[in-house]
Amino acid sequence: MKSGASRPREQRRLVELLDVRVEVADPTFRYREGTTCLTTRWHQRIGELIPPDPSDAQWDRVEVLLRSWFPAHHFRSPLDLRAALTGMLHRLRSGILWSELPTRFGDRVNVRVRQRVWLESGVWEAIVRLLNEEGHGTPVFRRPLPPLLIRTALDTEQVA
Template structure:
């Protein structure tokens, strides 16, 4: 086992959720070696062609990662691993926090080059490829919701210039942890924390409708506007400073996620492949439970 490869314990947690080959001659062989190759690239950020030979052909490793990113296999594995952790009581639902860590700048020439030919994965492609101009140049954002144990629950990728507040609802709607015993998946945390960038009347109405307790500070301009309107402005928002201190947990989740250089800096051309890259990094954090 090389440095950064799956340990026997991690492999035992992951193997039951991997796709099975359809009989003799199936395409899914050497799952562990291929996934270790994907993890090596995630951790180091090297080009696919520079993968060490111990992982097999680089094209096999790259194609499997791209294919599983396109058909949703990585997302299904992530939810299955989360379900296992929830069944063992290892998810801290008492405080879920959201934050928008930016992914690093991306090469314009490499990412904006048009695809050479159509592929089945084009059905999941975005027209904007989740890229936009911001202060840091051509970038994208990873809007992330993390649980109290400093692991990602859900995330949404957007262009770098998109605002933070409109992404709170899409991120929360991505939280779906299945229940092994059956029934509806768990989608609602006990408490939600966020910085003032997520403060808006729309977001607060949504959280109240879903009966989610939340601690989000109110910016000065919103407070002044509410006070100016008098009774029509509504009641002051509640804010618990002690609970808000726990928002550092999601910041620490970001630090753990950005250990993977391929997630900290976007090297992938297509948005769906980068989404799969961040999903693989999230799976690895859950396997280290």
């Protein structure tokens, strides 16, 4: 048997009667605009860890993998693909915005486009699995919820 306020309609009515409000406790908190990138969503959905930066031996294997997926013109860009991959992994582990990506990883627009191409082609999954073979990955960064305050009409009423 269900409790008195267990049905959604009854729960909604109770929340309305109590005038429940949820507020961010930290007045300096700023909501981060934008949507989650597709690669981050893929990692969250699949549960695949973000691998550490590739060693020289791992990078050699990644490069062979990439060359088996893409034609030669994919490698003619001035973008250093190893640095770009390292930047992609850094961004996923740290949660920084693309606009905050340090220049040592390459032009952030080109790095972002390359990551999207790799994800859409399916090679991103192969790269991540290859780099995670040793099992030292970390979860994709998730922005924590700020501290919240829950207020109701009871907070402002005097109890007799």
